[in-house]
Amino acid sequence: MSRKLLETTYHVKDLEAAILHYTESLGGKLVKRLPWGVAFIDIDGNGGMISLFDVETYYLENPGVEEFPGPKVILSVNDLDAERADLIAKNVKIGEVLGEKGDIRGFEAFDADGNVIFYFENPNESVTKEWMSD
Numbered sequence: 232m233s234r235k236l237l238e239t240t241y242h243v244k245d246l247e248a249a250i251l252h253y254t255e256s257l258g259g260k261l262v263k264r265l266p267w268g269v270a271f272i273d274i275d276g277n278g279g280m281i282s283l284f285d286v287e288t289y290y291l292e293n294p295g296v297e298e299f300p301g302p303k304v305i306l307s308v309n310d311l312d313a314e315r316a317d318l319i320a321k322n323v324k325i326g327e328v329l330g331e332k333g334d335i336r337g338f339e340a341f342d343a344d345g346n347v348i349f350y351f352e353n354p355n356e357s358v359t360k361e362w363m364s365d
Contacts, residue, residue: 233358237305238280249283303347311352
């Protein structure tokens with residue numbers, strides 16, 4: 232199973248204000264903005280990514296969640312089903328898969344303190360170890 236750290240996600244109440252803070256105040260560069268309330272910031276000028284996720288969108292995707300979500304690490308994987316099966320076998324607490332097979336999809340895994348790693352699969356991008364050789 233191949234994995235690659237993509238970014239750390241912060242949930243924000245005001246996406247516009249957060250983008251301004253991370254770009255103008257902290258010197259990051261807005262790389263991409265998605266229409267469903269996500270912005271990607273290159274925070275260090277070398278591809279160190281953070282994503283800003285509108286918390287209202289998060290609540291819509293996760294009905295019943297009432298508390299403000301903390302940051303989460305996004306981990307890209309080649310085989311989401313294999314990763315999920317491995318975590319289930321190890322008794323790791325995990326959430327339901329969001330998205331459909333053959334499309335972008337993922338699920339949350341939790342540690343004992345509630346910290347989250349989001350396992351993410353994009354069938355249009357392969358995760359390889361080539362990026363480690365730079």
